[in-house]
Amino acid sequence: xxxxxxxxxxxxxxxxxxxxxxxxxxxxxxxxxNQLHAKDLSxxxxxxxxxxxxxxxxxxxIVKGYEVRPGAYVVIDPAELDxxxxxxxxxxxxxxxxxxxxxxxxxxxxxxxLVPERRAEKPYALLAxxxxxxxxxGIAKFVxxxxxxxxxxxxxxxxxxxxxxxxxxxxxxxxxLETPGMETELSDRELKMAEALIESxxxxxxxxxxxxxxxxxxxxxxxxxxxxxxxxxQPEAEAPARVEDLMAALEASVQAARDKRAGDKKK
Amino acid sequence: MPASTKVEVDVGxxxxxxxxLDKVLYPAAHFTKSEVIDYYARIAPVMVxxxxxxxxxxxxxxNGVDGKFFFEKNAPSHKPxxxxxxxxxxxxxxxxSIINYPRLEEPAALVWAANLAAIEIHPGLARAEHIRQPxxxxxxxxxxxxxxxxxxxxxxxxxxxxxxxxxLQGLAKTSGxxxxxxxxxxxxxxxxEQTRAFSLAMAQLIEKWHPDLIVTTxxxxxxxxxxxxxxxxxxxxxxxxxxxxxxxxxxxxVSTPVTWDEVENAVTATDLRFQAADVLARVEEHGDLxxxxxxxEQPLPGA
Numbered sequence: 001x002x003x004x005x006x007x008x009x010x011x012x013x014x015x016x017x018x019x020x021x022x023x024x025x026x027x028x029x030x031x032x033x034n035q036l037h038a039k040d041l042s043x044x045x046x047x048x049x050x051x052x053x054x055x056x057x058x059x060x061x062i063v064k065g066y067e068v069r070p071g072a073y074v075v076i077d078p079a080e081l082d083x084x085x086x087x088x089x090x091x092x093x094x095x096x097x098x099x100x101x102x103x104x105x106x107x108x109x110x111x112x113x114l115v116p117e118r119r120a121e122k123p124y125a126l127l128a129x130x131x132x133x134x135x136x137x138g139i140a141k142f143v144x145x146x147x148x149x150x151x152x153x154x155x156x157x158x159x160x161x162x163x164x165x166x167x168x169x170x171x172x173x174x175x176x177l178e179t180p181g182m183e184t185e186l187s188d189r190e191l192k193m194a195e196a197l198i199e200s201x202x203x204x205x206x207x208x209x210x211x212x213x214x215x216x217x218x219x220x221x222x223x224x225x226x227x228x229x230x231x232x233x234q235p236e237a238e239a240p241a242r243v244e245d246l247m248a249a250l251e252a253s254v255q256a257a258r259d260k261r262a263g264d265k266k267k
Numbered sequence: 268m269p270a271s272t273k274v275e276v277d278v279g280x281x282x283x284x285x286x287x288l289d290k291v292l293y294p295a296a297h298f299t300k301s302e303v304i305d306y307y308a309r310i311a312p313v314m315v316x317x318x319x320x321x322x323x324x325x326x327x328x329x330n331g332v333d334g335k336f337f338f339e340k341n342a343p344s345h346k347p348x349x350x351x352x353x354x355x356x357x358x359x360x361x362x363x364s365i366i367n368y369p370r371l372e373e374p375a376a377l378v379w380a381a382n383l384a385a386i387e388i389h390p391g392l393a394r395a396e397h398i399r400q401p402x403x404x405x406x407x408x409x410x411x412x413x414x415x416x417x418x419x420x421x422x423x424x425x426x427x428x429x430x431x432x433x434x435l436q437g438l439a440k441t442s443g444x445x446x447x448x449x450x451x452x453x454x455x456x457x458x459x460e461q462t463r464a465f466s467l468a469m470a471q472l473i474e475k476w477h478p479d480l481i482v483t484t485x486x487x488x489x490x491x492x493x494x495x496x497x498x499x500x501x502x503x504x505x506x507x508x509x510x511x512x513x514x515x516x517x518x519x520x521v522s523t524p525v526t527w528d529e530v531e532n533a534v535t536a537t538d539l540r541f542q543a544a545d546v547l548a549r550v551e552e553h554g555d556l557x558x559x560x561x562x563x564e565q566p567l568p569g570a
Contacts, residue, residue, distance in 0.1 A: 039341055042364045055485075246276040246283075246308055246378065253288040253301030261297050 006112065007144050009090030011127065011153065011160075018124050019117035020092070022144075022162065026111060031218045086148045092162065094138040094153065103137065103152060107165045114153070114160040124160065131155040139165075278308070281349065281375035285382050292331040292384060295517045298543075300384065303513065306543040307381040311374035313555040314511040318377070320394035322353045322368030324506045325385035332386065332515040339385070342369035350376055353395040355503065370395065386515045389506035392462075398503070403560060404451040404462045404567070405507050406470065407442070407497035411482070411490030415536045419447035422481060422494045423530055425473050435565050438557065439530050441539050443514035443522035447530070448507060452563040457570040459503050465567055466498035510557045513543065521546045524556035 007022040035044040048057045065073035092114075116124035131138070131154055138153040140162075150165040174181075273286045288301040307314070325339040342352045352367040368391070371377050380388065392401040406426055408419040423439055426449055430437045437451045453462075467483070473496065474481040482493045500507050508514065508522045523541040533539050541549065549556075 037341075037364070039344065039367070040365065243275045243277050243282065246278045247305075249274045249276045249285065250288070250301050250305045250308070253299065254305050256289065257291075257297060257299040257302050264297065 011092045013094035019120040020114040092140045092142040094140045097136040109164040111163045128155040278375035298519045304381040307377045311377045318371040321390035324389040326387035329384045388509045388512040390509045405500045406449040409446045409495040413492040440524045443520045454564045455566045457567045461570045462501040470496040470498040519543045
């Protein structure tokens with residue numbers, strides 16, 4: 001089953017218009033756990049409660065607030081935000097084309113596939129093939145839901161891939177880090193040896209060769225538990241030395257607390 | 268005794284391990300966990316009969332009254348084997364899960380709870396043997412901003428007179444916090460729907476007579492300078508603080524039974540503010556003022 005379309009519109013540059021749908025390019029494979037009540041394995045429900053009185057708060061009494069100063073909030077009506085939303089234009093406006101290797105991978109955020117709408121197959125194929133031949137990437141802007149995104153549109157094996165890009169100010173500049181940078185002086189011999197080592201370990205990148213071994217281990221453990229191999233270690237309770245009468249046990253401690261209070265009062 | 272040692276004690280033939288006895292649970296009063304346990308051990312003879320058979324909710328303050336607290340309804344898995352439970356469904360909303368509430372049937376059980384820093388003990392309104400039949404009605408009088416327990420006393424007296432007209436005897440206790448609570452023992456066949464309907468009707472009647480001092484709905488804005496008659500506590504899944512329970516306030520104040528004379532004559536809020544030691548002295552002097560709650564049979568009008 002093809003993934004559900006998240007957005008539809010058209011890629012637009014110059015006089016060219018390619019109607020496309022956007023679908024997700026990522027299927028998350030995280031192991032997901034549910035919170036359960038240890039006693040009866042029932043699911044845990046979350047309630048929204050007032051931090052002040054502990055009472056549950058119905059949805060219609062919840063508003064959005066922005067903390068302007070510690071403890072001081074400005075309440076924002078969702079309608080006020082609607083007025084600021086960028087206009088949903090339904091176009092992926094390509095602003096310019098750049099060479100793929102000019103984009104530092106750190107800017108790539110989330111990938112989506114673009115698939116052609118009906119009867120747009122030919123202009124889609126034309127764009128995809130020409131991008132691939134020239135190894136170029138279209139830098140574009142588009143609006144999804146209420147946010148305007150910067151994106152890179154490129155082609156891989158005849159399919160257009162749109163990756164949302166981080167804005168320049170969203171990436172922490174490396175100058176703020178204490179890394180040695182490119183200034184550290186190294187001898188030719190050291191560099192040659194390191195380069196030779198890198199060469200000898202260089203392979204073609206194959207994403208299928210690397211697997212999430214942690215996920216596999218967790219799933220194996222879950223499967224084993226499901227088959228009834230559960231082993232739960234019970235901690236040994238430490239046994240106190242001797243048994244006392246309650247009041248005798250409390251006496252010294254209660255007296256100490258009373259003495260402390262009496263002492264405080266005299267001060 | 269060093270602070271961190273555990274001590275094993277014998278309470279009425281039950282072995283219990285107490286821990287962190289010197290931990291201060293009420294910092295402003297320097298009132299320690301050993302004093303909380305000591306209070307509950309001493310009050311147990313009069314308190315346990317009012318808890319026996321009921322589903323108990325704990326409010327636990329493992330790091331003292333200024334720290335994080337949590338409601339505990341299900342009996343913890345490490346509870347002693349001899350401690351009974353009562354199963355009850357979640358009750359509120361569409362939650363159909365079963366809760367195994369602990370039951371506190373003997374002094375050792377109360378000491379065990381105190382050792383868990385279960386400072387507040389909130390029993391249900393029905394006993395396990397007839398869990399759908401509340402054996403009393405509760406009116407929780409909660410003072411809004413600008414009022415205190417003295418206004419609650421006025422409202423309680425109006426309520427008492429209205430109940431009196433119906434041939435019903437009510438008893439008053441402090442909440443141990445800011446308010447006052449009026450209980451009507453029943454011990455006669457009825458269900459929660461009937462007690463709720465009755466308490467709502469009574470609350471609205473008094474509100475109609477004295478709208479300037481009384482509200483019967485929870486809306487915060489309407490509660491300024493008024494006393495809320497909280498009738499909604501009359502539900503299977505609701506709990507009101509138990510008689511003789513400590514409250515997690517600044518000082519170790521207790522939900523204390525008071526006489527109608529005391530309610531009539533109270534002038535300032537401190538007249539009706541009792542701490543652990545005061546309450547033990549009052550029990551010495553008056554015995555258990557809450558005793559009629561155990562057995563007084565009064566039919567609910569219309570039930």
